[in-house]
Amino acid sequence: MPAPRAPTRIQRKNRATILEAALDVFSRSGFRGSTVDQIAKAAGLSKPNLLYYFPSKEAIFNELMAGLMDSWLDPLRRLDADGDPLEEILAYVQRKLQMSRDFPRESRLYANEIVQGAPRLHGVIAGELKDLVEEKTALLQSWMDNGRINHAHPKHLLFSIWSLTQHYADFDAQVRLLMGDEDPFDAAPDYLETLYRRMLTPQS
Amino acid sequence: MPAPRAPTRIQRKNRATILEAALDVFSRSGFRGSTVDQIAKAAGLSKPNLLYYFPSKEAIFNELMAGLMDSWLDPLRRLDADGDPLEEILAYVQRKLQMSRDFPRESRLYANEIVQGAPRLHGVIAGELKDLVEEKTALLQSWMDNGRINHAHPKHLLFSIWSLTQHYADFDAQVRLLMGDEDPFDAAPDYLETLYRRMLTPQS
DNA sequence: CATTGATTTGACCAACTGGTCAAACTCACG
DNA sequence: CGTGAGTTTGACCAGTTGGTCAAATCAATG
Numbered sequence: 001m002p003a004p005r006a007p008t009r010i011q012r013k014n015r016a017t018i019l020e021a022a023l024d025v026f027s028r029s030g031f032r033g034s035t036v037d038q039i040a041k042a043a044g045l046s047k048p049n050l051l052y053y054f055p056s057k058e059a060i061f062n063e064l065m066a067g068l069m070d071s072w073l074d075p076l077r078r079l080d081a082d083g084d085p086l087e088e089i090l091a092y093v094q095r096k097l098q099m100s101r102d103f104p105r106e107s108r109l110y111a112n113e114i115v116q117g118a119p120r121l122h123g124v125i126a127g128e129l130k131d132l133v134e135e136k137t138a139l140l141q142s143w144m145d146n147g148r149i150n151h152a153h154p155k156h157l158l159f160s161i162w163s164l165t166q167h168y169a170d171f172d173a174q175v176r177l178l179m180g181d182e183d184p185f186d187a188a189p190d191y192l193e194t195l196y197r198r199m200l201t202p203q204s
Numbered sequence: 205m206p207a208p209r210a211p212t213r214i215q216r217k218n219r220a221t222i223l224e225a226a227l228d229v230f231s232r233s234g235f236r237g238s239t240v241d242q243i244a245k246a247a248g249l250s251k252p253n254l255l256y257y258f259p260s261k262e263a264i265f266n267e268l269m270a271g272l273m274d275s276w277l278d279p280l281r282r283l284d285a286d287g288d289p290l291e292e293i294l295a296y297v298q299r300k301l302q303m304s305r306d307f308p309r310e311s312r313l314y315a316n317e318i319v320q321g322a323p324r325l326h327g328v329i330a331g332e333l334k335d336l337v338e339e340k341t342a343l344l345q346s347w348m349d350n351g352r353i354n355h356a357h358p359k360h361l362l363f364s365i366w367s368l369t370q371h372y373a374d375f376d377a378q379v380r381l382l383m384g385d386e387d388p389f390d391a392a393p394d395y396l397e398t399l400y401r402r403m404l405t406p407q408s
Numbered sequence: 409c410a411t412t413g414a415t416t417t418g419a420c421c422a423a424c425t426g427g428t429c430a431a432a433c434t435c436a437c438g
Numbered sequence: 439c440g441t442g443a444g445t446t447t448g449a450c451c452a453g454t455t456g457g458t459c460a461a462a463t464c465a466a467t468g
Contacts, residue, residue: 032237156395163371191360
């Protein structure tokens with residue numbers, strides 16, 4: 001195994017440019033629908049030049065995914081057992097919604113993968129994500145058992161949060177066509193806050 | 205233009221077989237990720253034979269989509285202005301959830317298209333679907349104005365129903381990995397009924 | 409400015425893809 | 439059984455794709 005050299009200035013810049021371009025292309029067309037040439041052109045490089053920085057199309061994709069998963073899990077990690085249950089959940093919902101607004105390409109890339117059966121993500125989902133979900137659903141369950149929020153199936157509660165927030169990124173094309181001039185993100189925060197407040201506020 | 209002949213028995217059978225196989229393949233890999241050969245193999249035909257029944261890959265896809273859109277819009281069409289508002293909405297939610305359970309491939313095919321910007325669906329979405337959405341959101345708004353259900357942004361309400369119900373089909377891979385042995389559709393109907401009941405039941 | 413390693417590229421290749429076509433085969437019907 | 443329309447296929451084609459490679463260019467260091 002050759003000792004890994006420290007990356008040069010040019011290497012750092014070009015690898016970053018390539019990953020940015022790849023995110024754009026992959027999130028628009030999925031893995032199989034994207035070509036190395038498209039990514040190269042989007043990055044302003046020739047195809048052989050791009051392949052000088054990454055050994056293959058799949059390598060680009062995997063590096064992108066690895067970086068993605070971490071920021072993906074972060075909002076859930078920050079769900080704090082010591083905070084006020086309802087406010088914690090509402091804050092989590094808003095964090096996820098912000099991510100849909102600010103990083104729609106990342107959301108679509110992820111969605112593309114899952115819709116197609118997550119062939120390249122089984123590992124992460126079954127591992128890191130599952131562990132985190134088990135931990136946090138246990139927390140939700142304890143909040144419910146203590147009467148601090150209304151009862152609801154905790155896993156389905158999580159699914160619903162992911163689903164509702166990511167919908168604005170993943171189905172952006174549809175949402176915008178149907179909303180016309182109105183920016184979906186104007187009313188979405190309020191809508192989701194109201195929804196979860198009404199659903200989870202403990203009934204006396 | 206040649207007069208269209210009545211389809212023979214073999215034609216009817218093979219065209220149906222092809223569409224069924226195409227649904228399977230397209231819903232798993234999207235349009236660009238699927239090959240005519242895959243579809244042909246899945247249908248038990250040779251590629252030239254398949255192309256004897258459909259002029260092109262795109263033609264198969266379009267016919268599939270045309271058939272899909274109709275059954276897709278149907279549950280919303282059946283939202284009845286004369287029924288009890290809350291029960292109508294809850295029934296709509298359950299109809300959509302049933303469709304996710306019974307026709308997950310159709311849901312994923314649709315999702316695949318939208319995530320990639322709906323390049324082949326602009327027409328239908330901007331036309332038929334938009335008209336239907338305008339009609340039904342007006343109905344929802346009137347129910348809210350009359351105090352028969354709680355206030356909420358009607359378009360976001362629709363989006364949330366689509367999102368929550370289709371999630372179980374579109375993200376099936378993730379949902380099942382995280383739920384382990386438990387069948388997601390065991391608790392989902394109850395979860396969604398509770399969610400929308402708490403959210404929409406008019407507050408006195 | 410010379411040299412050496414890092415970077416870039418045009419030309420190329422093998423595999424795959426959507427689609428064509430003429431020839432062969434099958435089947436219902438007289 | 440013969441015949442003509444309906445059906446099936448092997449061989450083929452042109453365009454695209456992921457990836458390679460040797461040669462050319464560039465940049466930093468002494």
